Amino acid sequence: MSAPILLLKTKSSPQDGYEEFFTSKNYTPTFVPVLEHRFHQQNLAKVQHLFNSNAFTTTKDHTKKYGGLIFTSQRAVEGFASMIENADVFNIPSDPLVLYTVGPATARTLTTLRDKHLPQATIYGADAGTGANLAQMMLEHYNGLYPGEKPGLLFLVGEVRRDIIPRTLMDEGLGERRIGVEEVVVYETGVMESFEGDFGGWMQKYHEGVVWVVVFSPTGCEAMLRVLGLGPFASGARREGVFVATIGPTTRDHLRDEFGFEADVCAEKPSPEGVLDGIERFMKS
The missing domain is CATH 3.40.50.10090 (Rossmann fold)
Incomplete structure (x- = not known):
């Protein structure tokens, strides 16, 4: 061996x-x-409320607030999955939904989740490798989907994370290509005793x-x-x-x-x- x-x-x-x-x-x-991971249940409930209040869906009364989600960790996907699995009510968006991810392992987990609960979603970025690479890929991909005014993206994160993705996407110098990103902490991490x-x-x-x-x-x-x-x-x-x-x-x-x-x-x-x-x-x- x-x-x-x-x-x-x-x-x-x-x-x-x-x-x-x-x-x-x-x-x-x-x-x-x-690592010891603890899901932030209150914030996961907020994410559930966003889905159930049509924040990801265009209706006759309003345009959607978000066009997709960003995941750069397995734990964030697991927290999101636990929220969906345990929800009494979860509204599946009728609009296309983009799930951005930074690595193949997270992409595989997202694929299982997508196939079961989010049939309208597409997964993008599995080969990005780093958050910096993913941010550049997203600028091209998301602006291709929404060349003009665009909905924002929801970034599900841990309490400790780098800011390269939101900083890159929300750079004021991008002008119309700028993408709004809102971060939600869905898990906390500490070292196991x-x-x-x-x-x-x-x-x-x-x-x-x-x-x-x-x-x-x-x-x-x-x-x-x-x-x-x-x-x-x-x-x-x-x-x-x-x-x-x-x-x-x-x-x-x-x-x-x-x-x-x-x-x-x-x-x-x-x-x-x-x-x-x-x-x-x-x-x-």
Whole structure:
């Protein structure tokens, strides 16, 4: 078998694309949950009210307020899905609805949700890779759908997020191409109390040989570095064979800017294929 890979994330259910892909490539993936997510029920109720009050539908009395939604995290999709599944009343928009997403995993989850509840929706941006790329793609795509006056977009986010998408789309210099974005926090995130102990236990198990640690979020980076004795927590020579990969530039930059630590690999695409490609290219070099 190839080197063990510790994935600092909660295993997705019922299937996890990372487990399937890495196992098929003869790697041993291990999930170490880092984050504890709590859905913001009051704000999800507000989103439900927007659907039920025709904010996404043009009627004879008013034009619609929103033409689509933006998702850049799996948790936001899960919160949105839980709202729909548990709603006593949920009005499906009769107008076309665009669901913008930044990565293939989120796109897959959205596809399942769309097929079941939102037949008029289209999904766009699965190959964007980053929020910056998605924002540029949206400027072209959404302005193609609404070349003149246009409804806004609803961005379902966590309490910790970057502002690159709303800042890009709402730039005053865009003129008529400017797109209004309204953010709604639908989940909150914190580090699990058990993470540091769980992660430390796995590192003791893999105390010899090569091991890869894949980081999916800025949250938990400090605890990870503390266990590994890296960055500001380094107390001696770095243990050989321990390498760190990040899912994308947001987490890479957080490690660099906040802790002065440079990850060994930053995936070019936030996907199992992107992570493994980065790891294998690094090991060959």
